[in-house]
Amino acid sequence: MTETITISLQPIVSPHDAETLWYKNAAASSGSFFTSWTWLGTWLELLPDTSSVRLLTVARGNERGFALLVPRQVRRHGVLKINQFHMNSTGIPDLDCIFIEHNGLAGLNADPKLWAAVERWFIKHCADADELVIPGVEGFGNAAFAAALEERRDAQAFRLSLAAMREQGSVDAVLSRNSRQQLRRAMRRYDSVGPLSLTVAPTVEEALSYFDALKALHVRSWNRRGKPHAFRYPFFEQFHRTLIARGVAQGCVRLISVTAGGRPIGYLYNFRHGDTEYAYQSGFDDEDPDLRPGYVCHAMAIEAAAATGASTYDFLAGSNRLKQSFASEIYVMSWTTLRKPTASLRAAGALRAAARSLKRRLPV
Numbered sequence: 001m002t003e004t005i006t007i008s009l010q011p012i013v014s015p016h017d018a019e020t021l022w023y024k025n026a027a028a029s030s031g032s033f034f035t036s037w038t039w040l041g042t043w044l045e046l047l048p049d050t051s052s053v054r055l056l057t058v059a060r061g062n063e064r065g066f067a068l069l070v071p072r073q074v075r076r077h078g079v080l081k082i083n084q085f086h087m088n089s090t091g092i093p094d095l096d097c098i099f100i101e102h103n104g105l106a107g108l109n110a111d112p113k114l115w116a117a118v119e120r121w122f123i124k125h126c127a128d129a130d131e132l133v134i135p136g137v138e139g140f141g142n143a144a145f146a147a148a149l150e151e152r153r154d155a156q157a158f159r160l161s162l163a164a165m166r167e168q169g170s171v172d173a174v175l176s177r178n179s180r181q182q183l184r185r186a187m188r189r190y191d192s193v194g195p196l197s198l199t200v201a202p203t204v205e206e207a208l209s210y211f212d213a214l215k216a217l218h219v220r221s222w223n224r225r226g227k228p229h230a231f232r233y234p235f236f237e238q239f240h241r242t243l244i245a246r247g248v249a250q251g252c253v254r255l256i257s258v259t260a261g262g263r264p265i266g267y268l269y270n271f272r273h274g275d276t277e278y279a280y281q282s283g284f285d286d287e288d289p290d291l292r293p294g295y296v297c298h299a300m301a302i303e304a305a306a307a308t309g310a311s312t313y314d315f316l317a318g319s320n321r322l323k324q325s326f327a328s329e330i331y332v333m334s335w336t337t338l339r340k341p342t343a344s345l346r347a348a349g350a351l352r353a354a355a356r357s358l359k360r361r362l363p364v
Helices: 015-024 037-046 112-125 163-168 177-193 204-224 234-250 293-307 321-326 343-361
Strands: 005-011 054-060 063-076 080-087 131-138 149-161 196-200 253-260 263-273 276-284 312-317 329-339
Touching: 005 112, 015 037, 015 054, 015 063, 037 234, 054 112, 149 163, 149 321, 163 293, 177 196, 177 253, 177 293, 196 293, 204 234, 204 253, 204 263, 204 276, 234 253, 253 293, 263 293, 276 293, 293 312, 293 321, 312 321
Parallel strands: 080 131, 276 312
Antiparallel strands: 005 054, 054 063, 063 080, 131 329, 149 312, 149 329, 196 253, 253 263, 263 276
16 A cells, blocks of 8 residues: 655744644654754744745654745856755754754654655645755665755764663773773873762753853864864854753753863763754863863763663764764764756756866866
8 A cells, every 4th residue: 555645835824833733743752852842943933034934744644744944045156046945954054053963854754755755745846946955864875866856965973872881881881992991091090180970950050051161162172173163153052052941941951061070071062852862062171182081071971871761872973083982883964955857957966066077177
């Protein structure tokens, strides 16, 4: 029997109506934290203009899934106007700086058949856009996009299954011999200063103070390395301070402080959704990198997450040695643009491909 999937798009009458749909259809407890109303509702409230935001509804049997689509018009090659819809994002760097991952349809577990249905709807029935931009989705490598012109950028992401660690009772069980030795050495050095301790901020006020301290360490570290930091966009801090004010009471936003002898060595900004803990942002006192504060803070946070019932500790997209050391699984996060197969968009795609090819051939 063929599965029936129906898709509709309509204006949002009010954020309250969208929130009611999210919770009525159990979308709040499915999907990821990034498709929960805690995240998306905060984002929608803080957007400068919400008058044109649309609600995408996907129905499969008795299940309902939702996403927010934001229209944007861009100009290519100076003459070609492209109308876009961005899923749970805007296409504006100053606003997308919060970097959504595990994106998708709240309330539905997306699979290749569902994404193929979204593609068919977009090609045949979505008259208001030439492109559908879908950032930060896991598992698009298995999606079957047949009709649309697809442009995709993939990034490695990392997570740790906590089952083996819980059986052994220590994070050491999941580390290589070399990483285990380095972690133990770092913990001994910190213990010589004073006992290591982890605290999850119990109130909004304390969480915001941890966030301020995280920001100071994060900015100092990235500036020292000559790299752009996460707080360079004002919307990043505005969004997260509002998110913290809402999420701490719900138990889904966790600001974590790790100290040695009462002295802070680092802060973590994590999310909890279902049985997954997401490691979203951090700030470490890393002027002496041999102390490895990131390893120590995450090791303690992983053990705390396992002790409170989490089954997965997700480091999200982006590769570094710390994630590689702790992860038990590497997966793919994709940023995808679907384009209608029109002559103008085919020509624009050919021009972009030619420009990239020329750039690769030019001497450095």
